[in-house]
Amino acid sequence: MAxxxxxVNEFEELARKVLPKIYYDxxxxxxxxxxxxxxxxxxxxxxxxxxRILVDVSKIDMSTIILGHRTSAPIIVxxxxxxxxxxxxxxxxxxxxxxxxxxxxxxxxxSTCTMEEVASSCKAVRFIQTFAFKREITANMVQRAERNGFxxxxxxVDTPRLGRKEAVIKNKMIAPPFKNFEGLISTEVVSxxxxxxxAYAAETLDPSFCWKDIAWLKSITKLPILIKGVLTGEDATxxxxxxxxxxxxxxxxxxxxxxxxxxxxxLDEVVHAVQxxxxxxxxxxIRRGTDIFKALALGxxxxxxxxxxxxxxxxxxxxxxxxxxxxxxxxxxxxxxxxGCCTVDDITRSHxxxxxxxxxxxx
Ligand SMILES: Cc1cc2nc3c(=O)[nH]c(=O)nc-3n(C[C@H](O)[C@H](O)[C@H](O)COP(=O)(O)O)c2cc1C
Ligand SMILES: CCCCC(=O)C(=O)O
Numbered sequence: 415m416a417x418x419x420x421x422v423n424e425f426e427e428l429a430r431k432v433l434p435k436i437y438y439d440x441x442x443x444x445x446x447x448x449x450x451x452x453x454x455x456x457x458x459x460x461x462x463x464x465x466r467i468l469v470d471v472s473k474i475d476m477s478t479i480i481l482g483h484r485t486s487a488p489i490i491v492x493x494x495x496x497x498x499x500x501x502x503x504x505x506x507x508x509x510x511x512x513x514x515x516x517x518x519x520x521x522x523x524x525s526t527c528t529m530e531e532v533a534s535s536c537k538a539v540r541f542i543q544t545f546a547f548k549r550e551i552t553a554n555m556v557q558r559a560e561r562n563g564f565x566x567x568x569x570x571v572d573t574p575r576l577g578r579k580e581a582v583i584k585n586k587m588i589a590p591p592f593k594n595f596e597g598l599i600s601t602e603v604v605s606x607x608x609x610x611x612x613a614y615a616a617e618t619l620d621p622s623f624c625w626k627d628i629a630w631l632k633s634i635t636k637l638p639i640l641i642k643g644v645l646t647g648e649d650a651t652x653x654x655x656x657x658x659x660x661x662x663x664x665x666x667x668x669x670x671x672x673x674x675x676x677x678x679x680x681l682d683e684v685v686h687a688v689q690x691x692x693x694x695x696x697x698x699x700i701r702r703g704t705d706i707f708k709a710l711a712l713g714x715x716x717x718x719x720x721x722x723x724x725x726x727x728x729x730x731x732x733x734x735x736x737x738x739x740x741x742x743x744x745x746x747x748x749x750x751x752x753x754g755c756c757t758v759d760d761i762t763r764s765h766x767x768x769x770x771x772x773x774x775x776x777x
Contacts, residue, residue: 419729421745422701422722422738429500429725437499439581441724444668446578450676451668454699457676460769461708466754474747475757480693480716481566481638481659483539486516487743488706488716488758491723491735492667492697493543493568496590498526500728506535508727511735513538515743520568520718523547523555524592524614533562541640543568546623549630551598556635558594567635568662572643574623576615577670589614628656640695643670645680647687650694660693660715667698667720678709682768685713703745710758711766 419425430438444451476487491512498504505527512519513536521532522543529542542564544555559567589611599617631639638659644650645665653661663684665674677698685694696709697718709717719742726738755761 419737420741422725422741425722425725425729425734425738428729428734433500433728436585436587439585440496440579440587441494441500441721441728443579443581444672445670446580446672448668448672450665450672450674453676454665454668454678455701457678457769458699458702458705458708460772461678462767462772463704463707463711463749463753464765464767465752466765469754469756471751471754471756473756474750476743476747476750478716478758480518480695481640483518483565485518485539485716487746488710488714489515489739489742489746490518490541490695490716490718491520491739492718492720493520493522493541493570494667494720494724495522495524495592496526497724497727499590500724501731503731505532507732508723508735509538509540510536510732511723511726511739512536514732514736515739517739521564523594525594526590526592528593528596529555529558529562529564533564540564541566541568543570543642545570545573545618546620546627547618548620551595551618552631553634554598555594556631556637559637560635564637566638566640566659567631568640568642569628569631569658570642570664570666572664572666572670573615573619574621575619576612577666577672579669582611587611625652625656628658632657644684645674645677647683650684650687654688654691658692660695661688662695662697662718663714664697664718678705678712679769681709681712681714700742703742703747703749706742706746707749707753707755707761708766710761711763712768713763 415427478488505525509519509532519538519540542559640660641653641658642662642664644661693715696714700717722738726734
């Protein structure tokens, strides 16, 4: 690739060049056969856009409100771990990039900078992401999130144990110190099985956590809870019954259970089950503004961006994060103008044509 990157896929190329292979493999990889990893991207290609013509598109407004927070676009930085493996400034640089673009920053509890360091680094609206950890870890996280001005809790529920990323296992990757755990678990978690990432997970996760435990989490915090990892209408209905403030359709960027469907192909089902009762957010495979448009058309309130942000961070630190988000924003703006949508609310279900619909048309 010659010159500056012109799309987020070219940022991946830059990142691949600067990162040690073992870290590039960690960031880019998925579980086992990586069927879902490919599908998350491919399924977007099978959805086409139904544009409307002769609409006054002289002004395009991408702004939206997510859990009461106005943001410049329906984009959230997905919580992803270990940013210092991509860049020495880690999550602090990512959060500053998000703040510069006025989008929400998702901070993983398995970050390499502490929650406190990220909180004091910039004014980005921040959500903290947690797993179904053992209760004493969750209770500690909640207190610190409230004290440090985090605005929501993202509870990731697709990880009762860690998915098998075979490249990580083969490379015997050693996890960086996850500083948020300091004082809570032994920071010297090591394993003779190769990668110690799994040892971390085994030490901290509570695989017995289930639906009733959401009531417990709600009882110890006033922060709204977003449940991340919903892939079926049945679970969306249960999540609403459990009282969550929002649902994130996600397969963890294809890093947990392989052979789950591409997230974009189950969005319709989840949105249908939710019936507008809570906002539905979406992640997995977003690489283009057209992908964001498709997710919004299928009913997502906003999308979370995982790997592209990490690639921006690896390539150029805070500036790279900002450039990746700006690129996606510019592409979404362009898509809205060419499809005849002036605001995000103008984007409707009838603006896309899915694979199923194409199939039915042929019958
Ligand atoms: C390197 C990496 C680390 C991740 N770490 C976490 C995490 O700690 N917690 C979590 O809920 N999701 C994690 N995810 C999943 C993301 O939040 C998100 O669901 C996924 O990356 C979206 O897909 P995309 O990368 O195609 O945008 C991680 C993803 C990647 C690529
Ligand atoms: C123990 C770290 C978990 C990070 C994670 O969720 C992922 O790599 O997908």
